[in-house]
Amino acid sequence: MSLRWQAALLDPSVPGGWAVVHCRQQFLLDDNGVLFPRDWLKRLDLPLLSEQGLGHFDGEPVFLFELEFSAEVPGARWQGLRQFMQEDDRDLFRLLGYATQIGTWASQHRFCGSCGSPMKLRAGERAMHCPACGVQHYPRLSPSMIVLVTRGDELLLARSPRFAPGVYSTLAGYVEPGESVEQCVAREVREEVGVAIHAPQYIASQGWPFPHSLMLGFHAEYASGEIVPQPEEIEDARWFAIDNLPALPARQSIARYLIELYLARRLGRPEPVLPG
Numbered sequence: 652m653s654l655r656w657q658a659a660l661l662d663p664s665v666p667g668g669w670a671v672v673h674c675r676q677q678f679l680l681d682d683n684g685v686l687f688p689r690d691w692l693k694r695l696d697l698p699l700l701s702e703q704g705l706g707h708f709d710g711e712p713v714f715l716f717e718l719e720f721s722a723e724v725p726g727a728r729w730q731g732l733r734q735f736m737q738e739d740d741r742d743l744f745r746l747l748g749y750a751t752q753i754g755t756w757a758s759q760h761r762f763c764g765s766c767g768s769p770m771k772l773r774a775g776e777r778a779m780h781c782p783a784c785g786v787q788h789y790p791r792l793s794p795s796m797i798v799l800v801t802r803g804d805e806l807l808l809a810r811s812p813r814f815a816p817g818v819y820s821t822l823a824g825y826v827e828p829g830e831s832v833e834q835c836v837a838r839e840v841r842e843e844v845g846v847a848i849h850a851p852q853y854i855a856s857q858g859w860p861f862p863h864s865l866m867l868g869f870h871a872e873y874a875s876g877e878i879v880p881q882p883e884e885i886e887d888a889r890w891f892a893i894d895n896l897p898a899l900p901a902r903q904s905i906a907r908y909l910i911e912l913y914l915a916r917r918l919g920r921p922e923p924v925l926p927g
């Protein structure tokens with residue numbers, strides 16, 4: 652784990668430190684970056700929904716200002732989390748990914764889902780608490796599987812209509828209540844491309860803040876069936892030869908890691924490093 656970014660519970664009633672400003676997967680940015688002096692931000696009269704202590708970046712305390720709308724701040728602009736992912740600073744992306752998940756959770760749990768009362772931040776724990784009925788809400792995490800299906804020297808890759816033009820990726824999907832991750836892998840592969848697989852092998856995992864997934868990465872060998880793309884979800888799916896692959900997903904994604912790892916093992920090349 653990196654030393655530059657470390658999550659921690661910080662008390663927002665203590666002044667000082669730095670803050671990032673988030674609204675709907677976007678961060679405020681100026682020529683000095685995304686970290687603003689917190690006491691200076693407080694004087695700006697921003698549309699604040701929630702303030703959270705996040706942790707330490709380069710040893711300095713960092714807080715989050717979660718806004719109701721992306722207000723204009725002179726000399727600053729807004730930039731999306733995906734853009735930060737594609738830039739090279741992994742530690743900064745980890746901080747911003749965490750801030751996104753905490754901010755989204757805090758803004759969506761301002762009122763109790765059971766009785767409608769305003770929720771309060773709990774001391775000593777990352778949790779929202781309803782003083783009226785006692786319900787607690789922790790940050791939301793959605794387990795999702797992601798799988799590379801192969802047939803010898805061929806990789807089964809697919810396109811969602813949301814992808815950048817030409818990009819093909821591994822198959823992914825959310826785990827449903829009552830199923831194991833392995834059952835989810837088999838179900839999603841069947842639903843999205845209509846093929847059957849042999850028992851999937853777990854490879855590695857990755858936290859993924861778009862919006863709050865925990866990606867559980869697998870490899871599976873093809874068993875039977877012809878590719879039939881799921882209408883709406885899958886625009887196109889094909890077998891690609893190992894030496895003739897299409898444009899692939901971002902380097903920082905576990906999708907890319909699963910593909911690169913298979914290529915490395917198959918072709919006897921050095922194995923890639925899992926993006927943290």
Ligand SMILES: NC(=O)C1=CN([C@@H]2O[C@H](COP(=O)(O)OP(=O)(O)OC[C@H]3O[C@@H](n4cnc5c(N)ncnc54)[C@H](O)[C@@H]3O)[C@@H](O)[C@H]2O)C=CC1
Nearest residue numbers: 793795797823824825857859861862864866904905906907
């Ligand atoms: N890190 C990586 O390399 C990659 C990550 N992913 C992530 O995997 C996750 C799942 O992938 P998809 O193919 O989009 O899922 P999917 O195949 O299950 O279909 C998405 C649909 O599931 C439903 N849904 C949304 N949120 C849900 C939830 N929390 N639980 C159950 N159903 C939900 C919605 O109807 C949505 O349109 C997404 O968060 C996506 O960003 C996907 C590909 C690569």
Ligand SMILES: [Mg+2]
Nearest residue numbers: 822823824843
């Ligand atoms: Mg899917």
Ligand SMILES: [Zn+2]
Nearest residue numbers: 763766781784
């Ligand atoms: Zn309540």
